[in-house]
Amino acid sequence: MTATGIRIGADVGGTFTDIVLELADGTLASQKILTTHDAPERAILEGIEQLLDGNGIALVSVEQIIHGTTLATNALIERRGAATAFVTTSGFRDVIETRTEGRFEQYDLNIVLPTPLIERQDRFVVEERLNARGEVLVPFDERQAAAVIGEIAARGYQSVAVGFLHSYRNADHEHRFRDLIQAQLPDVLVSISAEVSPQMREFERFNTVCANAYVQPLMASYLLRLETELQQRGATCPLYLIHSGGGLISVETAAAFPVRLVESGPAGGAIFAAELAARFGRKNVLSYDMGGTTAKIAIIEDFTPQTAKSFEVARTTRFKKGSGMPISIPVIEMIEIGAGGGSIASVDSLGQIRIGPHSAGSEPGPAAYDLGGVDPTVTDANVALGRLDPATFGATDITLSPGRAIEAIRERIGSKLEMSDETAAIGIAEVVDENMTNAARVHAVENGKDLNGFTMVAFGGGAPLHATRLMDKLGLDELLVPPGAGVGSAIGFLRAPFAYEAVQSHYSRLDAFDLAGVNRLLADLENEAREFVRMGTEKDLVTERQVSMRYKGQGWEIPVRLSASRFDELAVEELARVFSKAYEEFFGRAIDDLPIEAVSWSVRVASVIERPERTAMLDAGASATADSRRQVYEPVSGVAVDTAIYSRDRLQPAMVVSGPAVIVESQTTTILASHHQAVSQIDGTLRITRFDQ
Numbered sequence: 001m002t003a004t005g006i007r008i009g010a011d012v013g014g015t016f017t018d019i020v021l022e023l024a025d026g027t028l029a030s031q032k033i034l035t036t037h038d039a040p041e042r043a044i045l046e047g048i049e050q051l052l053d054g055n056g057i058a059l060v061s062v063e064q065i066i067h068g069t070t071l072a073t074n075a076l077i078e079r080r081g082a083a084t085a086f087v088t089t090s091g092f093r094d095v096i097e098t099r100t101e102g103r104f105e106q107y108d109l110n111i112v113l114p115t116p117l118i119e120r121q122d123r124f125v126v127e128e129r130l131n132a133r134g135e136v137l138v139p140f141d142e143r144q145a146a147a148v149i150g151e152i153a154a155r156g157y158q159s160v161a162v163g164f165l166h167s168y169r170n171a172d173h174e175h176r177f178r179d180l181i182q183a184q185l186p187d188v189l190v191s192i193s194a195e196v197s198p199q200m201r202e203f204e205r206f207n208t209v210c211a212n213a214y215v216q217p218l219m220a221s222y223l224l225r226l227e228t229e230l231q232q233r234g235a236t237c238p239l240y241l242i243h244s245g246g247g248l249i250s251v252e253t254a255a256a257f258p259v260r261l262v263e264s265g266p267a268g269g270a271i272f273a274a275e276l277a278a279r280f281g282r283k284n285v286l287s288y289d290m291g292g293t294t295a296k297i298a299i300i301e302d303f304t305p306q307t308a309k310s311f312e313v314a315r316t317t318r319f320k321k322g323s324g325m326p327i328s329i330p331v332i333e334m335i336e337i338g339a340g341g342g343s344i345a346s347v348d349s350l351g352q353i354r355i356g357p358h359s360a361g362s363e364p365g366p367a368a369y370d371l372g373g374v375d376p377t378v379t380d381a382n383v384a385l386g387r388l389d390p391a392t393f394g395a396t397d398i399t400l401s402p403g404r405a406i407e408a409i410r411e412r413i414g415s416k417l418e419m420s421d422e423t424a425a426i427g428i429a430e431v432v433d434e435n436m437t438n439a440a441r442v443h444a445v446e447n448g449k450d451l452n453g454f455t456m457v458a459f460g461g462g463a464p465l466h467a468t469r470l471m472d473k474l475g476l477d478e479l480l481v482p483p484g485a486g487v488g489s490a491i492g493f494l495r496a497p498f499a500y501e502a503v504q505s506h507y508s509r510l511d512a513f514d515l516a517g518v519n520r521l522l523a524d525l526e527n528e529a530r531e532f533v534r535m536g537t538e539k540d541l542v543t544e545r546q547v548s549m550r551y552k553g554q555g556w557e558i559p560v561r562l563s564a565s566r567f568d569e570l571a572v573e574e575l576a577r578v579f580s581k582a583y584e585e586f587f588g589r590a591i592d593d594l595p596i597e598a599v600s601w602s603v604r605v606a607s608v609i610e611r612p613e614r615t616a617m618l619d620a621g622a623s624a625t626a627d628s629r630r631q632v633y634e635p636v637s638g639v640a641v642d643t644a645i646y647s648r649d650r651l652q653p654a655m656v657v658s659g660p661a662v663i664v665e666s667q668t669t670t671i672l673a674s675h676h677q678a679v680s681q682i683d684g685t686l687r688i689t690r691f692d693q
Contacts, residue, residue: 004063008051009493010044011265012069015292015342015362016461018487019047021055022494029055030487032461032667034362034397040071041226045233059234066493068242068264070293071222072215076117076262076325077314081214082158082189086118087148087177088206089165090125096206104322114316114325117210118161124148126164126177132507134169140176149181152188159189161213163206168198168505189216196257197328199600200505204310204328211313211327212259219258223251240498240536242268245330246305247499247606250535260329262313265489266296267332270305272492273457276482276685278303279612282455286440287334288470289488290462292342292379293359297440298334299447300457303611306447308333309503309548309559309602321446330501330602335443339435341379341462342366345409345428347416353424355432367408370401376412380405381428382465384421385633386640387671392664422640426633433466437473448586455480459488464663464670468688469635472673483684486667498539499606500532509552510596513572521601522565529605539607546602549579552595558586617687620679621654626661634660636674651680 005024011017012035021029031051036042044067052059075081088095096116105111126145129138152160160181167174171194178190193209227239241254244263254261266289273287277300285300299306311331312324338357342365348354355378364372366379368388382388383405390400406421414424444451455478458467464481471479484491502525508514526543533541545565548557560579564571575598580590626644634641646657648665656679657663659672663686672678675691 004061006057006062007064007066007494008048008062009268009490010048010065010067011268011487011490011493012040012044012067012071013265013291013293014070014074014359015340015365017043017047018490019044019051020484020487020490020494021051021057023055028484028491030484030490030667032486034365037361037363039225040069040222041229044226045229049233059230060236062235062237064237065230065235065239066242066248066496067226067239068268068489068493069261070265072219072258072261073263073313075215075218076211079117080218081117082217083156084118084122084159084161084210084214085152085155085157086123086161086163086206086210086213088123088125088163089129090127092165092202092206093123093125094120095203096123096210100203102322104317104320112316114314114323117207117214117325122157124151128164128173130164130166130170130173132166132169134166136170140173142176142180145177145180149184152181153185157188158217159191159213161191161193161206161210163193163202163209165202167192167194168200168205171195171198189213189220191216196259198504199309199328200507201328204326207326208259208328211262211325212257215258216255219261220255223255227251238536242493242496243500244311244332245307245499245501245604246271246332246496247501247533248496248536249498249500249532253500253532253535259327262327262329263311263331263334263336266298266334266336268492268496269296269459269489270298270300270332270334270492271496272459272482272488273298274300274303274305275492275495275612276457276480277455279615279683280480280617280681280685281614282478282480284454286451286454286456286474286476288436288440288456288458288463288467289460290436290458290466291340291460292462293338293340293361294336295339295436295439295460295462296334296336297436297443298332299443299449306333307331309600330503330604333447335439337435337439339378339432339439341382342377343432344375344377345381345413345431346375347413351417353413353417353427353431355428355435365398366405368400368402368405369398370404371398373404374408374411376405376408376428378428378432378462380408381425381432384409384425385429386631386643387465387633387662388669389630389664392645392669422633429466429633430635433469433473436466437470440470440474451476453477457482459485461486461668464668466671468671468673468676471688472690477689479688481670481686481688486665495609497606497609498533498536499604500529501602501604502526502528503600503602505600506598508598510572510576510598513567515567515572518598518601519566522603525601525603526565526605529603533605533607537607541605542608544604544606546604547575547598548600549596549598551583551591552597557599558582615682618654618679618681620656620677622656624651624655624657624680630662632660632662632671634673641674648684648686651684653680653682655680
């Protein structure tokens with residue numbers, strides 16, 4: 001098709017679906033629409049149609065559509081996946097239930113571990129066994145495999161996960177089982193761990209392949225429906241998905257490895273924040289993304305989001321590592337909690353206000369939406385406190401009802417705690433702000449970071465409402481609210497590179513280094529990654545290599561970036577020096593005279609994305625003129641005060657807004673307390689600082 005420069009980003013969240021249209025001149029138009037959970041593609045199609053019609057553009061003129069979704073994440077959290085069987089090595093049936101020796105509550109004698117994704121009755125074993133070098137100890141039992149396949153057929157499973165011991169070193173047995181089952185049951189989807197997550201540590205690898213198989217029928221069906229509907233409506237452009245590592249992949253890859261779509265939407269948000277950081281030269285940034293269902297916090301250093309090779313979904317104990325479902329895939333590292341605008345407030349047995357993790361979502365939504373919701377939410381508290389006003393809310397299909405919001409807060413919170421309506425609403429707002437602040441602190445500590453000197457970037461429909469309060473609680477001195485903040489993740493999709501990271505475990509000590517094996521592995525990983533990336537682009541590519549390393553006897557590794565694409569003796573010596581330096585940076589000192597081990601290798605191939613041109617921050621100029629005034633709760637004084645209301649689209653560069661103030665736009669609202677000041681920048685970004693600096 002002819003290049004038009006017109007692209008679309010579509011982000012499906014738990015409450016809203018955000019659609020962003022990028023025109024050929026780089027300008028953006030956007031639309032928020034309530035997510036249609038029974039058929040998520042419907043909201044995408046409606047939003048795209050409204051945006052294109054409003055701009056006089058035909059769908060056939062669109063050059064590219066990029067999509068991110070929480071559908072896979074929600075299916076795992078809510079256990080709404082397919083009927084799935086898990087097949088593993090004899091003797092290892094219960095690995096995903098017994099987990100590891102780690103305990104997220106060390107001294108709790110009554111600790112309740114997360115329920116495994118696949119129940120025991122749905123787990124099967126086959127006689128076979130490899131050692132850690134991939135050598136066959138017990139041959140693959142074809143007769144027993146046939147019996148297991150017969151049982152799978154009899155029980156009517158839609159999907160099968162296969163995870164054999166040490167298959168990351170030798171995948172022959174997993175491939176053989178897949179061949180057998182596909183020959184007899186061609187309609188059953190099969191995921192093998194050697195392709196989904198070829199890494200050591202069987203609990204994490206088995207859990208990851210189970211998660212992939214569990215959501216694959218759902219995601220494959222959804223992606224097929226979306227692609228078909230787009231084509232029927234006239235689209236001729238490709239559809240791409242953003243994966244959890246922050247890169248774009250084809251629909252075919254996404255359907256085969258849907259577990260890589262977990263956290264795809266939040267990954268777009270981190271890319272959005274990183275681009276803003278690069279534009280204004282802020283090397284240390286705390287990305288804060290609050291939508292309707294969750295809040296996500298990520299650390300960005302040197303204009304690049306932090307990444308990891310694994311993360312946890314659905315933590316059962318708030319903030320506790322080990323209390324969730326481990327997924328071993330490359331991911332932009334962040335912490336995510338149930339603290340969105342639609343998060344439901346309740347009173348626990350101790351008489352304390354609790355927020356989330358359950359959300360009112362889009363159906364029925366917060367009580368203030370007047371769509372049938374009766375539970376009080378964070379959005380209802382913001383309406384009751386005057387932070388959100390029906391006249392300036394901006395959502396085309398929602399008319400806020402302050403009466404409904406106050407009624408829900410009074411019935412479910414105020415009456416139980418014998419509080420006034422206002423006090424109950426303040427309690428909800430303060431609790432959710434403290435929850436998000438604690439999440440940021442925990443995330444920083446887990447990553448060994450001190451947030452002193454960091455700049456916060458706030459986006460998502462809910463973040464600008466709460467960002468100045470978090471800024472105060474965390475002691476940060478600068479907050480940036482970019483233009484298009486309400487649909488930041490969808491804009492981030494349009495800034496993402498085509499990228500894929502191939503990972504595989506391969507053990508080698510540096511004092512007996514496997515030169516041939518490692519060089520062969522790195523070449524294979526690069527070819528694999530390039531093959532996936534070439535499905536989407538012919539642009540110039542950049543390759544990054546990394547290895548996870550440790551001292552002998554240690555149970556976990558640290559990442560070390562590789563400068564060489566191939567190894568010789570000199571490169572091995574240099575790797576030892578680089579590891580020692582990295583270890584010293586992590587832990588304060590290196591350890592002498594201990595053998596060094598390389599455990600897992602990764603190669604990331606990505607298309608080249610140019611960083612934005614550096615922009616200098618504007619100093620404060622003339623004061624902006626308020627459009628109106630109303631009573632809004634102000635946390636410093638603790639009461640509702642007369643507050644100036646400003647329209648963001650009327651703020652010119654260098655204009656100053658001093659708090660208390662509310663800055664409104666169509667898709668979000670920014671709140672300034674009495675000690676905050678905002679200066680509008682060249683691109684429309686709000687730079688918010690505190691008077692007490």
